[in-house]
Structure formats: C-alpha cells, structure tokens
Amino acid sequence: MFFLLNILGVLIVAGLVFLCSPAKRKIKWRSLLSLFIVELVITWFMLSTSIGTWIINKIAAFFSWLVSCANDGIAFAFPSVMANDTVDFFFSALMPIIFIVTFFDILSYFGIMTWIIDKVGWVISKISGLPKMESFFSIQMMFLGNTEALAVIREQLIVLKSQRLLTFGIMSMSSVSGSILGAYLSMVPAEYVFAAIPLNCLNALLLASILNPVEVSKEEDIVYVPPKEEKKDFFSTISNSMLVGINMVIVILAMVIGYVAITSCLNGILGFFVHGLTIQKIFGIIFSPFAFLLGLGTHDAMYVASLMGIKISTNEFVAMMDLKSHLKDMSPHTIAVTVTFLTSFANFSTVGMIYGTYNSIFGESSSSIIGKNVWKLLVSGMAVSLLSAMIVGLFVW
Template sequence: MGIILGVLAIIVVLGLAFLMSNDKKNINYKGIGIMLLLQLLTTWFMFSTNIGQAIINGIAAGFNKLIEFGTEGVNFVVGGLMVEEGGSVFFFNVLLLIIFFATILSVLTYLRILPPIIKYFGGLISKITGLPRVESFNAVNSIFFGQSEALIAIRSQFHHLTANRLYIVSASAMGSVSASIVGAYLQMLPPEYVLVALPLNMFSALMLASIIAPVKVPKEEDKVDVKDVTNDKSIFEAMGNGALEGGKIALIVAAMLIAFIASLELVNWIISFSGLTLQELLGYVLYPIGILMGISPDEVLRAGSVMGTKIVTNEFVAMLEFQPMIAEMSEKTVGIVSVFLTSFANFSSIGIIAGTVKGIDSEKAVSVSGFGLKLLIGATLASILSATVVGLFL
C-alpha cells in the first residue's frame, strides 16, 4: 500500500507542475523520465546496497571528523563560557561550525579543485538529460554553495537567460542547500537522510522547474566558464574570505532564527483563542500530502506541522522543532521529514534570490519578483518529490 501511495504522490506532484507549466508543448519528457529514474537508482543504491551504505558512512565519518576540527576552533574562542551541565548553546555548537566549512569550500575553489568537478558533473547531467549546460552546472553547483553564491557563479551567462531559464536556475538554488551548512544539519538530523537529500533535491528541482518553465537553448548561448570563480590571490586570502563569509552566514542564520521563532510565538499567542498553534494548523493543511508521501496516519499531523513550519519560517526552525520528535517517530517518517527539511524552500528564500539577481542584473530581478510565489511552490513540490522517493525505500 505504501508503494502505491508513494507512486500516486509522485504522479500528483508531477501533475501539479504540469498544470503550472507555461509551455506544455516543449516539456522535455525524456529528460524528466531519466532524472526520475536516476533518483530511484540513487536512493536504491545508497539505502539498499552495501557499497552505498559504505559510501554514506564514509561521507558521514568525513563530515564528523571535520566537525571535530571545527569544534576545536570554536572551543578555543568560546570555550571559557560557562554552560549548564547537559546544556548546549546552538550558536556555539552548531552555527559557528559554518565558518570552518565555508573556509574549506573557499580553499577548494581557490585551488581549482571544486570548479572543474562541478563543471564535469554538470556537463554529464546535461548530456544524459538533454538539459542546457548552464542549468545543469548551476544545479550541481547549488549542492556545494548557497543560493547567492550559486547564482553569482553563472553571472557571466545572465544576459543569455530568458525568464524560463532564470526560473530554472533560481529553482535549483532554492531547492538545494549549501555544503557549508550541511555540517550543521548533520548535528540535528540523521546523516544518511541529509546526504541522500543532496543529489535527490538537485534532480527534483531540475525536473519540476523543467516542467514548469521548459527551455530550448542554442549551443552558442549555452557555455559554462569557471575561470573567474574566485578573486582570491593566495590560499591565505581564500581562507580569510571563506571565514568571513562563513561568519556572515552564521550571524544571518542566528538573526533569522531569533526573528522567526519569536514571530512564531507571537502568532501562536494571537491565535491562542482557537486552541491550536500555527504548527498544528499547518499539520492539518499538509495532512493529505503527508499521507500520500508515506507518513503513517498517527504521525502525519506532527510531521506536517514540522514541514509547514519550514515553509513559513526556515529549515533551521523546523529542524530544531523536529529534533525532539525523532526518537518517538518511525524510521520512515523520520526519513521522509528529514529529506523534506533539507532544502532552502521557504518564503525568505524568495527575497534572498531576488536580491542576489538584482545585484547581478536589475532587469532580471523584476522577473524573479514576478514569479516568486511560483518559485516557492515549485521548490516545495521538489522537496515533496525527494522525500516521497526516499519513503519508497523505507
């Protein structure tokens, strides 16, 4: 029964994207079918084979070792602060680690290790699926870098981007996460689900964006250049700039958490007369899709409330809310919700993407603002699709 519901959920998600499409005649059905197959194969390989499990465990162990190194740096700076026994400070224990991961990414970019790898995999995806190279490159790039950084990396191609192409690259940015933040996620959610969400979200975002905004691109307008991906002149400058960028991200996330959690409490106080919280109301709204995704009926309201919280606030707020529930829920529900949460698909991301595009090309920013809500709906459908695929194997 679970398999049938999961397949139905996939059909519903793809069907909704089709209804939203602005050019149904030019949808690349072959490419979409290939990406859906790749999603299924990737999930099966990572969850159902010894090699896949070994890869997940190896990557998780690598991240854990990096977290240990990062913790040493954090402890040196804030280790003298007193924390009650058994307590923790989220900003120190989780967010400050972003600085170290951002530094590593900056160095790998300066050493020209990451850019060729991203360009190669993007080119491979383009060749297999028939999607344009720029869009494919951006999708892979979005796995490693945040929304702003991923879009800035293709700024030289912005003059070629039509409204549909701009929608696809924006959807990939919103539907992904940054590798610099993955370390923080791994401390709040089961590692295997966070790691499998990275490739699945990449394919989901490309699939649904390609249905909603199909494109056909002339070869002369489809080139990827990774020569000027960094302005750093030395490895030490790369380390310094990476650390500063990571510090800004940590502070931004902290500020947003304060604002969103406080606002959530305010809204719950205002609607307290109803006897329900905003999270509970969202749980009822997402109840039907939660059932289709494979969440059991006795857990779907709580799971739906977490997923809804992520959409209206951000993934960190939802993850903090979900953490205490993990031990009480089934493995399937934990997997589905964890994958759903591992993306930037929320209302605040519309502003981030629009602001980034405005800094690159002010005329293109008008287009992004125009399809902002459609962008969020598409990215949310992508999260649902990835989570549903994972649920089929749990």
C-alpha cells in the same frame, strides 16, 4: 496501503507541477524520465546496498571530522562553553559554519571543487540531454548555496534572456550549501541528509524543466569559466571566507530567534481567540494531504505537516530543532521522509534572497522576472522537497 500512497504521491506531485506549466508542449519528457530513473537508482544504491551505506557513512564521518576541527577553533575562543556536556545550538550547529565555509572555499581556490562540479554537471547533461549550464548549476548550488552559485556564474547569466534566467531562480529554491551540512548533522540522521542532496539537485533540474521549459540552441549551451584575473591571493580568499562564514552565522541565528519568537507570538494570539489553537495546527491541516501522500499514518502525518509549514514559513533549522526531540518516537519511514523534506532552503525568505541577488547582479529590470513569478519559485521549492521525500520513502519502511 501506505506504500501505494507513497507511489501515488509521486504521481500527484509531478501532475500538479505539470498543470502549473505554461508551456506543456515544450517539455522534454524523455530527458525528464532519464533523470527520474537516475534518481531511483541513486536512492536505491545509497539506502539499500551495503556499498551505498558504507559511502554515506564515510561521507558523514568526513563531515563529522570537519565539525570536530571547527570545534577545536571554537573551544580556543570559548573553552568554558565547549567543556560542558551539552552545548547550545549556537556553538554546536552554527559556529562550525565559519570553518566549513572556509574549507570549501579552499577546495574551490585550488580548483578541486570546480573540477568536481564541472564533471558531475557534464555527466548529468549527457544523461538527461538538458542544457549544460542548467546541469552545471544544479551541482554548483548543491555545494556552494544558491546566492553563492549565482554570483560565481554572474558573467554568463547577464547575457541570458529573462525567461532562461527564471529557470535559475526556480532551481535556486532547492539548494543546499555544503557549508551548512554540519549544522544539519548535529540534529538529524546523516543518511537521509545525504540522500536528499543529490535528489534535490536532480529534482530541481527536473521540475524547473516542467515549470519553465526553454529552448536552448547549441551556441547558447555553454558553461562560464571565470578568468584567472578574478582569482584573489590565497590569504585574502580564506580571510574573506571566514568573514562570510560569521555573517552566515549571524543571519541564521537572527532568523531562528526571530521566527521562533514570531511563532510563539502568533500562537499566543491564536490561543487568545481559540483555546489550544497554534500556527503548527493550522499548517498541519493545510499540508496534511501532502503528508498523507508521503505514506504516513494519521498521527505522524499531522505532525510532519506542521513541520512542513514551519519550514516553508520560517526555515529548516526551526523545523529540525523541533524534529530532533521527536526522533526516538518515530518509525524509520517517517524519519526518512521528514528529514529528506526538510533538507533544503525552500522557504519564503529564500525567495527574498534570490530576488535580492538578481537585483544586485542584473538590476531591477531583469530581476523583475523573479518578482513576477514568485509563485513558480514556491511551487518548485515545495514540489522538489516533496518529490525527494517520496522517492526516499519508497526505499525505507
């Protein structure tokens, strides 16, 4: 029964996004079906084969090594803190971001990351038949994050029509930066984090093509390559990366503290009027239909629904911190779909980040396309997370 609910969930999410599309006749169904089949094959390979499991374990071990390297730097600055048996979230999950951002920027500086993004993006474009630039961007934002990926291709974005610009904004809702993976792995199982990453990438492309189908001519279907003149020297690059990393740490820390405090405050106010009422319970009711469609029982569905609401209204860190303490009491299927759903940047604050990035790159006139279509960004972000979780749920019981 629950498996059938999971399948039904995939159809309902796709159907709801289709109903939201303003240009249903322009949707390229053959391309989208190709993408969906690729997603099923990738998920099956990663979660149901020994080779796929081995690859995920190796990738997880690689990121664990990166975190251990970061911990050596943290221990040098804070030896007494890192010597403790348990280390606070700030040091265990956030501080490693400084080194991991720098590491990925070094790969980009020497062209390694650029080569990977370019080749994988080309493969996706060939398989799906969708525009090269959008396919390229779906891979780029997966490694670099939404605002960073937008900044890298800003020169080409400037000349695009506003309707096509909206596609990139919609896709940006479902990004995951490689620099943040170390923080995720300190809280939730690695296999589902790494399963979510390619699924989010492909689902962002798939659902954006439904929500905002755009015709792209062959002349327009090109990928921007930054000129060599834009390249800084190596030491300037890594120094700037470290500063970017610490800024990310501060922003995330501020958001976690602020949103947890706001949630506590709201719970206090709600409890004053209705005993036992919390924001988590309200979100549990609102999102419970979608949680049931993940193939969950009543108890798990209500809890996962509350995490969905926490993620959308605050961020995935707050939800993952809550989930971490409940993992031992949850079934493999519940863990798989919940972790997959939480692994993305889809929330209200991300809309603000995307709008701010567009405003800084294009000016207020062009960035208004985001302001006028906030609902599309939110629908896409929620739908991508749900669809990725439902696909993973089909293979884990």
